[in-house]
Amino acid sequence: MSRSMTFSGLDRPAHLERLCSETFDVLVVGGGITGAGILWEATARGLRAALVERGDFATGTSSRSSKLIHGGLRYLEQGDVGLVFESVRERQRLMRRAPHLARPLSFVLPVWQKSKRGLLTMDLGLTVYDLLGAFGGVIRHKTHRAPKLREIEPSLSTDGLRGGIVYVDAMTDDARLVLANVRAAVSAGGLAVPRCEFLAPIMADEEGVSRLRGATVRDVRTGRKIAVRTSCVINAGGPFTDELLDRFGDRPVREGEDEPFSGPLMRASKGVHLVVPRERLPVGNAVVMSAPDGRVVFALPWEEATAIGTTDTPYDGPLETPVATTDDVSYLLETTNRHFDLEACGGALQMRDVRSTWAGIRPLVAGSRDDAASTYRTSREHAILVGNGHVSIAGGKLTTFRLMAAEAVDAAAPFLRPDARAESGLARALLPGAAGIGAGKGALDVFAAKLAQEADITPELAVHLARRYGSEARDVVLCAREDPDGLDPVAPGCSSIWGELRFAVTYEMALDLDDLLVRRTHIFFLAEDQGRAVAPQVARRLCDWLSESESVFVHRLECYLSLIDQSARFRLPPRMRAGTSKVRAAAPVVAESPT
Numbered sequence: 001m002s003r004s005m006t007f008s009g010l011d012r013p014a015h016l017e018r019l020c021s022e023t024f025d026v027l028v029v030g031g032g033i034t035g036a037g038i039l040w041e042a043t044a045r046g047l048r049a050a051l052v053e054r055g056d057f058a059t060g061t062s063s064r065s066s067k068l069i070h071g072g073l074r075y076l077e078q079g080d081v082g083l084v085f086e087s088v089r090e091r092q093r094l095m096r097r098a099p100h101l102a103r104p105l106s107f108v109l110p111v112w113q114k115s116k117r118g119l120l121t122m123d124l125g126l127t128v129y130d131l132l133g134a135f136g137g138v139i140r141h142k143t144h145r146a147p148k149l150r151e152i153e154p155s156l157s158t159d160g161l162r163g164g165i166v167y168v169d170a171m172t173d174d175a176r177l178v179l180a181n182v183r184a185a186v187s188a189g190g191l192a193v194p195r196c197e198f199l200a201p202i203m204a205d206e207e208g209v210s211r212l213r214g215a216t217v218r219d220v221r222t223g224r225k226i227a228v229r230t231s232c233v234i235n236a237g238g239p240f241t242d243e244l245l246d247r248f249g250d251r252p253v254r255e256g257e258d259e260p261f262s263g264p265l266m267r268a269s270k271g272v273h274l275v276v277p278r279e280r281l282p283v284g285n286a287v288v289m290s291a292p293d294g295r296v297v298f299a300l301p302w303e304e305a306t307a308i309g310t311t312d313t314p315y316d317g318p319l320e321t322p323v324a325t326t327d328d329v330s331y332l333l334e335t336t337n338r339h340f341d342l343e344a345c346g347g348a349l350q351m352r353d354v355r356s357t358w359a360g361i362r363p364l365v366a367g368s369r370d371d372a373a374s375t376y377r378t379s380r381e382h383a384i385l386v387g388n389g390h391v392s393i394a395g396g397k398l399t400t401f402r403l404m405a406a407e408a409v410d411a412a413a414p415f416l417r418p419d420a421r422a423e424s425g426l427a428r429a430l431l432p433g434a435a436g437i438g439a440g441k442g443a444l445d446v447f448a449a450k451l452a453q454e455a456d457i458t459p460e461l462a463v464h465l466a467r468r469y470g471s472e473a474r475d476v477v478l479c480a481r482e483d484p485d486g487l488d489p490v491a492p493g494c495s496s497i498w499g500e501l502r503f504a505v506t507y508e509m510a511l512d513l514d515d516l517l518v519r520r521t522h523i524f525f526l527a528e529d530q531g532r533a534v535a536p537q538v539a540r541r542l543c544d545w546l547s548e549s550e551s552v553f554v555h556r557l558e559c560y561l562s563l564i565d566q567s568a569r570f571r572l573p574p575r576m577r578a579g580t581s582k583v584r585a586a587a588p589v590v591a592e593s594p595t
Helices: 009-021 033-044 073-077 081-097 119-132 146-152 174-187 238-246 326-339 401-411 443-455 459-480 498-507 513-520 535-546 550-566
Strands: 026-029 049-053 103-112 142-145 161-171 191-194 196-206 209-219 225-230 233-235 266-277 286-290 296-302 305-309 356-365 382-386 390-395
Touching (some): 009 049, 009 191, 026 033, 026 225, 033 049, 033 174, 033 233, 049 225, 081 119, 103 119, 103 146, 119 142, 119 161, 174 513, 196 225, 233 238, 238 266, 238 356, 238 390, 266 326, 296 326, 305 326, 326 356, 356 390, 390 401, 498 535, 513 535, 513 550
Parallel strands (some): 026 049
Antiparallel strands (some): 103 161, 142 161, 196 209, 209 225, 266 305, 266 356, 296 305
């Protein structure tokens, strides 16, 4: 096994004891992509770093994104060239550092007769986009007339189609990208504890000056409170940043400003995605769509299905449980039906075609220069605030998480040991699963073909495992060989095998059914029944792997079935799946395409 594989669910008690007994330079609060990046960044600089997360890693926003690593064409349209350049540069770096987690994906951007921007204008815009990433071997875009574009995406509507652009960005598994960063940090000496909640800072009065000397955290599973000794707390709470900031009691200063910041810092925006069977929307590329209100929506080939999203609307509901509403679903289905001719696939998409949904909260920074009524136009740039022994980072994009992490650790420098390295070198460091894949177009496919032959598995399974685990796919196969049915699919219609679940518990700190079925794999979203039928068997094996009791088995199963029944986070209410809600019929596309 590789050196990074030291992160078993059975090891959690030992991780908690380390949290009690050691003294840390940095305690990171929040186990999303930003917190995971900060943990690895701090550890790579030689700092003693720990991370606590109230739920599982990537439970919130960082597992509910559009799964894209991209520069963001619409940010270019808004004139944010700097953000686009940073994003394109980080996209290229991540494709080298984790070719299995940041894979090239072709995007089709149709142009219609009534679009405000024609093919020439779109071609010029994509030329600028290509130039911003020219240093990284970016595949150049191509412009096509309607007949050729229909060859590339046969299901596109022909009504008013003039042609379009094909360009390349990248797709990721967002939850597994978070996990890869956490595991890399742990392998380098960092500490990460899920189901552990930050409660409050521990302050000490020293010569009349109040200084941070630690933090109180709580083991969510047992209720046990732990005092953690640390010199600095970095708040990477995403949508919960303001809530965590309030626990420090002081008024931090935003970088670049002189006066203490008076919140709220965050501005919540809800993004909803739908999952439909691939046969109902058979896209081979990501298709860029423009909704009637001008927002960009994607139809993405995702796993064995097609994902559609996202919405981008102001949100003031519970941050823990954002949910797709009837209006959200109708908005996405109507936008999709405007762009595709699906008569050959069973007609226009309806509510009954939606297999599952996910809803996430974008933690946008309030007070951005485009901070008007629309969250869609709010800047995705991030903000850093420095207080008395603590640093908070908010906003930003999935694509630029490494840069954000580096800046957060830089901002914490006044509270850290002076001998900490100024730079980490993570811009070139490989993530778990990247070693042995090789560089260049098609390297992952070459690895998958070799894996199929070496491990005596089907080419389809080899591709699935290579794309999810990279070179660690070999270790997944070894886990699978430990059970008679380890190479069998867990649920009908899903590629995930039983060996992946054992691997997740043994090497990826999976502790509950939703860890396994929602984030380590995506059976919750892809299976017809969200994994209901197989849940008892998964729960039984999970208890066996973790040496847990019958009462734990019953509780774990009840929690997962409740997640399905309540449809609180990811799934449409049953009445919507029954098709009782109507979706307006497809209309000719007249909305403007984005640049």
